[in-house]
Amino acid sequence: MQLPPTAALSSIVKHYLILESDRNIHSNYRLFSDGNPGIVFHYKNQFKQLYHNDVAQQTQPRSFVYGQITHYYDLQATGSLGMVVVVLHPYSINALFKVSADELNNSTINLIDFYGSEVHEIEAQIQSAKCSHEIIAVIEKFLLKKMTAAYPTEAAFNQAISLIYQHKGIVTVEGLLKIIPVTERQLQRKFKHYIGINPKKFADVIKLQHFLKLLKNHPPDDKLAAIVYDSGYYDQAHLNNWFKKSSGVTPLQYRSNSNLLAINFMQM
Structure with missing residues (x-):
């Protein structure tokens, strides 16, 4: 389920994703970049997380912040799934x-490390909430207290990120x-400083997300060639x-995976 933020938070939060399942016990998932960092609140069982350069799995914190993802990684459910992902704008x-x-790239940082013991109270309120809207209300009350700035005031950065989105990632640094x-x-x-990755890498992520959106509306029995060029790629290879x-x-x-939880998050 995807829900929009309140207007007061719309400059920081893109949307909320609420993911629930009682059936996918011990299922494996894959997450890759969509260009957005986020905050995760688990109110059921946490995932075990494995980066591909690590040896052992680590259980995710009950609530945490993640930065830009520069390579995909795999997750394993440890029980029933219940989580809220606060999908942030790239600069948030x-x-x-x-x-x-860039200090948070490929990182999963316990929310307590930023905001201290008050996070325990937020986690308890989320776990005792009776519905999705109550969960979002708890999170938004918390974020409104923490938000002291919105969009970066650097005009050049604002213009650059706007152009990348406007051109759906099909733009070069030279062009910018x-x-x-x-x-x-x-x-x-x-x-x-503001996003964590350089403009070329960010444009590449946005271009890939543009392809995924085209793919979502593309007839499943048609070849991909029709949308490859529209997505800014030289050829299918x-x-x-x-x-x-x-x-x-x-x-x-x-495309054949029927278990997408989000455009960049799928059951394997």
Whole structure:
């Protein structure tokens, strides 16, 4: 279930995802980047998480913050699934937590590390809530207290991110620099601070997400070639390579997966 934020939080929060299941006990899931960081609240069983450069699995905290994901990773359910994902705008890590966004890349940071013991009370209220709307109300009350800034005030960054979204990621850094009055080094620094990754990598993620949205509305029995070029890829081999690198599966494997919890989150 996807729910919008209240207007007062819309500059920080894109939307909320509420994911529930009592059937997927010990199922495996895969998560890859959609360009957005987030905050997760588990109110049932937590996932075990395995990054592909780690040896052992780690159980996720009851509530945590995650930054930009630069490579896919796998999760395993340990029981019934019940979680809220606060999907943030790409720049919201800096606004909410007052840290450079790149410090949280590929990280799962316990929310307590940022906000202390008051998080226990929020977690208890979420677990005792009777419905999804009560859960969201608890989270929004908490976030409204913590939000002291919204959109970054850097005009060059604002213009760059707007152009990337406007062109659905099909834009080069050189193209951005022809429009935005900054040097490449300045632009790289702004993206690292506010988003966590450089503008090229961010544009690549947005381009892939554009392809996934086209794929969602594409007839399942049609070949992918019709939307490859519309998504900004040179050919299907180029798409396949980038897709496999980003998600660990091919576009056809992704399309045949009937267990998508979100556009970048699927049961394996």
